[in-house]
Amino acid sequence: MIELRTPGEIDEMQVAGEFVASTLAALKERATVGVSLLELDAFAHDLIRRRGAESCYLDYAPSFGSGPFGYVLCTSVNDAVLHGKPTPYRLHDGDLLSLDFAANTNGWVADSAISVVVGTARPEDLELIALTETALDAGIAAAVVGNKIGDISYAVGSVAQAAGLSVNVEFGGHGVGRTMHGDPHIPNNGRAGRGFPLKPGLVIAIEPWFMRGTDKLRMDPDGWTLRSADGSRTAHSEHTIAITDNGPIVLTRPRR
Template sequence: MIELHSMKVLGEMKAAGSFVASTLTALKEHAAVGVDLLELNAMAHNLIRERGATSCYLDYAPSFGSGPFGHVLCTSVNDAVLHGLPHPYRLRDGDLLTLDFAASVDGWVADSAISFVVGTARPEDLELIELTERALEKAISVAVVGNKIGDISYAIGSVAREAGLKVNMEFGGHGVGRTMHGDPFVANDGRPGRGFPLKPGLVIAIEPWFMRGTDKLKKAPDGWTLLSANGSRTAHSEHTIAITEDGPLVLTQRGN
């Protein structure tokens, strides 16, 4: 079911968005060569406790995973792009790291993801990250009353196609509210003018994620982490936004 929220509720959801944004900022600042992925997960867990928030991941057990996720943060490194299960791994110089974090504050959820390079960056990695960020910005710009979900999907896909990238359609954005994953599904490519109409009070996570040379995924032995099928590096950018009469409201906007 697709839910539309009042302006009062959107105001309440800002608390979750602000917490998710500040947590990702803190985690990015802490990530460095030699830092273990489990250390980042523990840091996120501590921030959740301090805020009195609730993790959306800890006991999450959807059909596409292997049992409860068991952690509060997705940590995807290099060729891992989605649902990266934290494990004992110390970050190395040049690693491309994606952090995906969702939490509930006072019953309302926000979801966001960032990709960045730890240490010395390869130009091609920075370009891939920038493409996901550009796709996200373009998608947000068309997330206005009167447009449709297909306009958002088309905006993302157009950035990918212009860069010669293929787009995977299995995983994408989604409705956000009391739960992390709701309707509508927001594919990372589509036809403009199609799909659910964007109405005031609709809250969605928009999340372009790109790989080079393939649109296929493979699952890691941990049963959760999704990898590019060809071993290429990946990037992922995500914000939770609300549709309002005054334009899109980015609930997970970060300060930097």
């Protein structure tokens, strides 16, 4: 069911958004050569406890995963793109790391993701990250009253296609509110003018994730971590936004 939020509820969701944004900013600084993915997860867990927030991931057990996720942070490295379970793996110079984090504060959820290069960056990795960020900006720009879900999908997919990338639509954006994943589903490619009409009070996560060489996925034996089927590098960017009569509000934008 698609739910619409009042202006007051959107203000409350902004609090969750600011916490998620600040946590990702802190994790970005923490993600250096030699740091393990489990250490990043423990750091995020500590920030959740200090804030009095709740993790959206810890006991999450949807149909597309294998049992409860068990961690508070998704850490996807290099050819991993989504739902990466933290492991003892220690980051190497040049790793492309995607961090996906969602939390609940005072009953409201926000969800966001960033991709960064650890240490020395390959130009092609920076380009891929920039493409996801450009696609995210395009999707946000299309998230206005009077448009439809398909307009967001088309805006995101057009950026990928212009760069010669094919797009997987199995996983994409989604509604956000009292829970992390709700209706509507927002594919990362689609036809403009199709789908649910965008209305004031709709709160959604838009999340472009692209793979350099394929649109096919494979899953690790852990039942969660999704990787590019051909081993090519990947990147992921995401914001939670609220649609209003005055344009989209990015609830998870970091403070300057």
